[in-house]
Each structure stands twice: as structure tokens, then as C-alpha cells.
Amino acid sequence: MDGEGLIIDGEAQLATAVAAFARAPRAGALFCDIDGTISPIVGRPGDAVVPPEVCDVLAGLVRRLGLVAFVTGRALADGRRMIALDGAAYVGTHGLEVLGADGSVLTEPQAERYVTQVQEVADAAARDLDCEALGVVLENKRTMLAIHYRLATDAAATRHELLQKVVEPARARGLAISTGHFLFEVRPPLPFTKGTATRKLLAAGDYLAAMFCGDDLTDAAGFDALHKWSEQDARRHACALAAVTGETPRPVLEDADVLVRATPGVLEALSRLLAAVGG
Template identity: 35%
Template sequence: MARALTSIEPLLPVIRRRPLGLLSDIDGTLSPIVARPEDAAVPDAIREALRRLAARGVKVALITGRSLDTARRMVGLDDVAYAADPGLTVWLARRREAAAGMGEYEAPDRPAEGDLQGLSQTVPGVQLENKGALLAVHYRRAEGPGAREAILEALGRSQAAQRFRVQEGRMMVELRPPLRADKGTAMEMLIAHLGLQGAICLGDDITDIDMFAALRQQRAEGLAGAAVAVVSKEAAPEVEQAADYTVEGPEGVEWLLTEMVRALP
């Protein structure tokens, strides 16, 4: 079970490695969870801490289920790396790259979106978010119980949805292309591309467990690393179980990033 992180001391052996990377989820980790996904924003204090880490030579990489354009807009930093969609689209050295096979799925999810439009009438509060090659169905604002089950039933009836892989997250069900791409593969690629010798990984959701698993594998191969779960009342217990340490919400992340800046030589 992960331990609550109350001091930067346990992370110092990782922080002293060079090159050092900070690899983090965005929603629920850097930015507070809000009722409407389009209203989410990274607080100024966290953005400034990320900027200061990058200015001190830390390789900051953000791994998210958001689209690349949305992630860059939320964070507001271009001189960091992004792996979006998640891991299907990357932003490295101010250049966009797409995963092999991505083109086949960049538009075809729209028939599936059409099949699911009726959910907003049958389950008030359900919200669809088209991410290009991905389609997310949010039920945080759904009225009454049974929203998740209704979404899964609708996906089961949609022939267009059968081409995609279903992934669940915090109050959300997502359709993803059936490609070998997740937050774990994105993390492996970023560690290799950035040549990291040390890495601190932050996440709060079920989809972030893939990052933590990839970090464990990289540690077995010699990387110094630590996985930090960002916990909350609605976070799945599996996330904490997969991590080394915990902090409480984005406020805890702000504290951690500030302490990292102070600990840098």
C-alpha cells in the first residue's frame, strides 16, 4: 500500500538523478475535477511550478486522455512534452506526431457519436466529448442512478462502437481505437525519447495505473522512479494500491512540485 508523502525526503534519490523527468496526468492531478470537462483548468500556481521545473532542466511530460490541442490549452506551456489521446498523439520539441494507424480512426467515431446522442434524453446530464479519434461519455452530472449501465448498454447496441475499445475512468466511459497505445506505452516512449535516468510519475485515475506499471518495469531495468497517486474521495482504491506514495488532490500536487523545485541542486 502506498504511503502518504509528507516530506520530499523519500524522493530525493530520484530527484538527484539526471536527466530527471516529471511525468504527470492532467485532470484530477494537475487540474481539479469539475462538473463540465470543458471548464477544467490548471491553476496558475501549478503551471508556474511546472514552468520552474522545466527551466531548471527537469523534463516535464504530460500524459492525458484529452486531445493534444485541449491539453496544451489547459496547461499553457509549449516547452514541455505531451502525450495525448492517450499516447496516440504526442508533442515533442514543439512538433506534433501521431501513432501509426491513427489516421484510420480520426473521423470514424462520429457514427458512434450519433448512436449515443439519444443518451442525453434518456439519461439527463450525460455529456459526449468528441476528441477526434476518441469519444468520451461523461456521466458526472447525470440525474439519478444507472447512468454508467445505460451508457454501456448503448455502446453494446451501437455497431459503429464495436470498432473501438471501451475504457472506463472517473465518471466517464471512453471509446478508443484498438491500437497498442495507453498511458503506459506513452510513458515508456517518453522515458526512452527523453533519455531519463530518474522519473516521478503522478496520476489519479484507473487509466493512470498503466503509467505506474510501466514505471515499475522501467525500475526493474535500472531507472530510479517513484509513482505518486493523487487521492480523493472518488478515486478508485486500485490507483493507490499501484503507487508508492500518495498526496491529497491537486493541492497536494502543488505542494509536491514546489518541494521538488526547492530540492533541485
């Protein structure tokens, strides 16, 4: 692949980031969202897969870099099912669950207090929504409930019904709501994000170069964590890479250093990174 058209903007920034990793691969940390970034978006989240050629490049990076972390909104076990690489770290449910590359579990115990409430919302949603007719897919992540409506024929009407029947009642009982591409998530009202998990993992090692690849609003918190981390020390280099489609939210476009076409542009960027670190 010659990569033509895959890097939309930020060729120079990508080259600078790749060079920073090449100088000291073991001091390099790569953070990677899964859905929409290394796995093309599909109607039903259960059908999504990471293409084998992407897995191969990431496996090479796990062997050469100081850290490769998969940072997903999915439950941690579900993220590992999608891309299972020994030696990688995993962040699940937007930062509530963290598994270090050495196997250490850094899961936030406070989230456990909200499991009953989240499950009551999940039960009510399953009972009150005609998911088939609405084009809704419920993804129960135990500490969180994701409500996908990408398959809805009338997205505005479905969104309205979801707000009325699930989102507002969940908010009224004190749970927090986050949104994404055709997605609501009911979650514990705790200040944990992909950004807090990224900070935790970065603080656990002596890294000099870091890259965060993502496509959605929750990834912008990871971009921000990386940028703040690099501002603390002039030797550090950070690169936020956005996997772009026609649906990419504005903050993701604005906060990224490099824009690539989702998802082959991510493979192109990661392949350049692997080649530069000796893969």
C-alpha cells in the same frame, strides 16, 4: 502552506524521489496527468482549469528538469490549452498523440483508420441520448469519444442507458472501451496507453529519476511503465504519485508509492521537487 495533511502516505518515498531528482535535475523526467491531478475535477470538463500557482511551479520545473510531459486523456490540443508551457512534452488521448519537448510529433498513424467509426458512434450518441436530462457530457476528441456522466442525478440508471445505447453498440462494431471516474471512452482497439507513451518518452533520453503523477485507472499504466523502467537499471529511481479522493480506484492506490490529497497535495509535492532542484 505548511503541507500538513496533504501527503497522505509515503513521506519517505517522496523525500527519496525528490533527492534523486536533486542529484541530477537534467536527468529527471516528470510525467503529469491533468484532470484530477493538477486541475480539480469539475462537473463539465470544459470548465476545468489548472490553478495559476500550479502553472508557475510546473513552469519552473520545465526550466530545470530534463523532461516535463503532460499526459492526458484529453485531445492533445485541449491539454495544451489547459497548460501551455514551451519546452514541455504533451501526450493526448491516452497516448495516441505524442508531442515531444522538441516539437517532434510521434502520433500513432494507425488511429486515423478508426476516425470514421468513432465519429459515427459520436453522431449516434448525440442523436440517441438526451444528454441534458441524463446529465451526460459528450467530449468528441476525433480519434476517441469520451462520455462523462458526473452530472447525472441517477448515476446507475444513466450508466445503464449509456451501456445499452452507446457502449455495447460501439464494442459490437470492434471499437474498444475504457472507463474512468463517471466516464466511458470509445477508442480505437489499439494497444496505446499512457504507459506506452511514457515508455516512448523515457527511451528518448538518458534519465535517472522519473515521477508520474496521476489519479485514475489510465494513469496506473504510467505508474507501471515507470516501475518497469527503473527495474531495468539499478541507478534509476521511479516514483508513482497518486492524487487521492474518495473515488480513487483501488489499482491506483495500490500501485502508487506516494499518496497525496487531490489536488493541493500534488502542488505540495511539486513545490518540494522544485525547491530541491534549485527553483
